[in-house]
Structures are given as structure tokens and as C-alpha cells.
Amino acid sequence: MKVHGLAALALLIGASACTGRDAAATAGNEAARAPLTELTIASTNGRHVFRVEVADTVEKQQRGLMYRTDIPKDGGMLFAPYPPEGGGPREASFWMKNTPSPLDIIFIRADGTIARIAENTVPFSEAQVPSGEPVSAVLELNGGRAAELGIAEGDKVSWAK
CATH class of the missing domain: 2.60.120.1140 (Protein of unknown function DUF192)
Known part of the structure; x- marks a missing residue:
């Protein structure tokens, strides 16, 4: 049970990190419009x-x-x-x-x-x-x-x- 919980937590953190990078790239591009x-x-x-x-x-x-x-x-x-x-x-x-x-x-x-x-x-x-x-x-x-x-x-x- 503990292994599954840690694995789920790792997946959740990984997904959040990916979303954060995409959001940051988009936000950075929005702020830097020419x-x-x-x-x-x-x-x-x-x-x-x-x-x-x-x-x-x-x-x-x-x-x-x-x-x-x-x-x-x-x-x-x-x-x-x-x-x-x-x-x-x-x-x-x-x-x-x-x-x-x-x-x-x-x-x-x-x-x-x-x-x-x-x-x-x-x-x-x-x-x-x-x-x-x-x-x-x-x-x-x-x-x-x-x-x-x-x-x-x-x-x-x-x-x-």
C-alpha cells in the first residue's frame, strides 16, 4: 500500500511539474508579446x-x-x-x-x-x-x-x- 501511495504521489507531482512548465512557457510568451x-x-x-x-x-x-x-x-x-x-x-x-x-x-x-x-x-x-x-x-x-x-x-x- 505504501509503495502505491508513493508512486501515485510521484505521478501527481510529475504531472503538476509538466503542467507548470507548459503554463510558464505560455505565460512567458504572453508577457513578452511584441x-x-x-x-x-x-x-x-x-x-x-x-x-x-x-x-x-x-x-x-x-x-x-x-x-x-x-x-x-x-x-x-x-x-x-x-x-x-x-x-x-x-x-x-x-x-x-x-x-x-x-x-x-x-x-x-x-x-x-x-x-x-x-x-x-x-x-x-x-x-x-x-x-x-x-x-x-x-x-x-x-x-x-x-x-x-x-x-x-x-x-x-x-x-x-
Whole structure:
């Protein structure tokens, strides 16, 4: 009986510790939300306006949208400048580790045009999602949003810098 009681207590403590870590990660991410900016994509079928968080530091870009399930329909995250430490455009590679929501990852050239759209990336995947060419910014939107709005490579992206 004593062994079962200790085992049950250990399981209960272990479960609480795991929940605590998940809650702490979520709470930490909530507290560290990036400032918002308005971003516009000029497409062949019109203008699409988003209010996105700006990840403009190494720390914000490393965290990105990890652990997030509450991305607004016309929200997302802009990684700009990319890379945050400067040095001009360079090839980018993203992954979906710890990211529970599918995303469209939009790679943006220095002239503001879309170089590549990686649509509906797989949640929690550690597979690399490369830009394919040097970029100066990256935009993450809800998965499927780019196709839904007709956003395509070559479209022009602008935001207040």
C-alpha cells in the first residue's frame, strides 16, 4: 500500500511539474508579446491589411509564434529586420518546433516583394523551411491565409519601419 501511495504521489507531482512548465512557457510568451504594426500586401486582387507583431530582436525572433494558438485571422508576426543583427539580406531557414498552429511563412526580399511562400507548414515539425534566396524580412500568417486571399510570390509587402 505504501509503495502505491508513493508512486501515485510521484505521478501527481510529475504531472503538476509538466503542467507548470507548459503554463510558464505560455505565460512567458504572453508577457513578452511584441509590439504591433500595420502591414499591407498589395496583390493582384487588391490590398490585404494585417496587424502583426514585430519580432525585431534575436530573442523575439527565436521565440516567434512558439506555443501560440491564438493568432488573430488578420494577425501574425513580422521578423524585421531579418536578421536582427544586421549585415543585409541573407538566406533564412525556419522550423515549426513548439509551434502548434500551421503557418504560412512568407519570405520577403529587400525590395519588399515576396520571394517565396511556404504554405501550411506542419505544426511541431523540425524540418527546415528555407527562403531559397537572401531575404530581409519574414512574415508568418495563419496557415492557408495566403491562398485564401490570393497572395502570391512577387506581391509587394509594406509596413511602417
